[in-house]
Amino acid sequence: MEQIVQQIEAYKQEIAAFQPKTADELEQYRIKFLGTKGLVKALFGEMKSVPNEQKKEFGQILNAFKQLAEGKYEEFQQLKDEGAQAGHELDLTLPAEPHRLGTRHPISILRNKAIRIFERLGFTIAEGPEIEDDWHNFTALNLAENHPARDMQDTFYVNHNPDWLLRTHTSSVQARVMEQGNLPIRIICPGRVYRNETISARAHCFFHQIEGLYIAENVSFADLKQTLYYFVQEMFGKDFKVRFRPSYFPFTEPSAEMDISCLICGGEGCNVCKHTGWVEILGCGMVHPQILENCGIDSKKYTGFAFGIGIERLTMLKYQIKDLRLFSENDLRFLKQFQGTV
Ligand code: PHE
Secondary structure, three states, X not given: OHHHHHHHHHHHHHHHHOOOOOHHHHHHHHHHHHOOOOHHHHHHHHHHHOOHHHHHHHHHHHHHHHHHHHHHHHHHHHHHHHHHHOOOOOOXXXXXXXXXXXXXXXXXXXXXXXHHHHHHOOOEEOOOOOEEEHHHHOHHHOXXXXXXXXXXXXXXXXXXXXXXXXXXXXXXXXXXXXXXXXXXXXXXXXEEEEOOOOOOOOOOOEEEEEEEEEEEOOOOHHHHHHHHHHHHHHHHOOOOOEEEEEEEEOOEEEEEEEEEEOOOOOOOOOOOOXXXXXXXXXXXXXXXXXXXXXXXXXXXXXXXXXXXXEHHHHHHHHHOOOOHHHHHOOOHHHHOOOOOOO
C-alpha cells in the first residue's frame, strides 16, 4: 500500500503541473487518468488487495485523488466549451486579458500626499458643502457685504437664492468647525472651490485647496512657519528655496504668502513662475481675533493660525505640468502617466 500511496503522490504532482495547450492534450489527459482503462479506475481496483483495517484510509486517499483529477479536467473542459460557444477553437496558449487598473488623478495623488503629511502632525480632516451661504464663506470671515476684498474672489452666486454661492475657498469649512466650538481645533479642509475666472493655462473656474486651521492656547507665528516648512520639505524634498512675503487677507492678521523657488525652471524664469523664479503656493496668517469672536471663541484665551494651499499649483510643480486645463480635459494619454501609490 505504501508504494501505491507514493505513486499517487507522483500523479498528483503531474496533475498539478498539467497545463494543456491544445484540446488534444486535454483528451490525452482524460484517457490517461479518467478513462475506462485510466489510472483512477485502476487504483480503485487495488482496493481489494488492501487489508480490511486499512480500507477506510485508502478509500479516502483514492477519493481525494479522483476529485483532483476530475477537477483539473473540468476546469479546462469549461474553458474549451466557452471557446466553442464564442465561435472559435480553444487556444489555451492565448495570454489572458490583462486587468487594466485605473490610475489616480494627479490632483488626488497630491491631495492624498498632503493629507498624509498633515495627519502626521495631528491634523484631522473636516469637510463641508460646496454650495455655501454668505455667512460661512464671507461674513463670518470678516468679509462683510461691500468689503472690497470680496472682489479678490469673483464669486458664482446661485440664482435661486441670493444668499447661496459656490464656495470660493474651503475657509468656509473652518468657519463651520469654529462655530461648533470644540477646542482645541486642528483640522485640514481639502476640497473643490469655484471662482469666476477666465480659463487659461494658469487659472480655471474651479480648483482644489487644502486649508488648515489650528486653534489652541499660545499658538504663535513660529508654529505656523514651522508647520509649513515641514509640509513643503516633506512634499518636495530640500532642493529649493522658500520665502514668506507679507500679504493681506481679511481673516488673518498678520498675513503672509509662501513662495518656493520654481521647480520647473529651477528659478531661471518660465511661464509657470511668470519669469520671476518664484511660485506662490499658499496664503496664511494668524487668525484674526474678530473671527474667533464671530464664531463664539474667546479671543483672549485662544489664538490660532490658518493657511490655504492650492493643490493644482503643487501638482504642476511636482509633475512639471505647464497648463492647468489638462487637469480637467479627461485626456487618457495625460491621465495614464501618473502612477500614484496613495
Ligand atoms: N482662503 C484664502 C484663499 O482662498 C487662503 C488663506 C487661508 C489665506 C487661510 C490665509 C489663511 O485665497
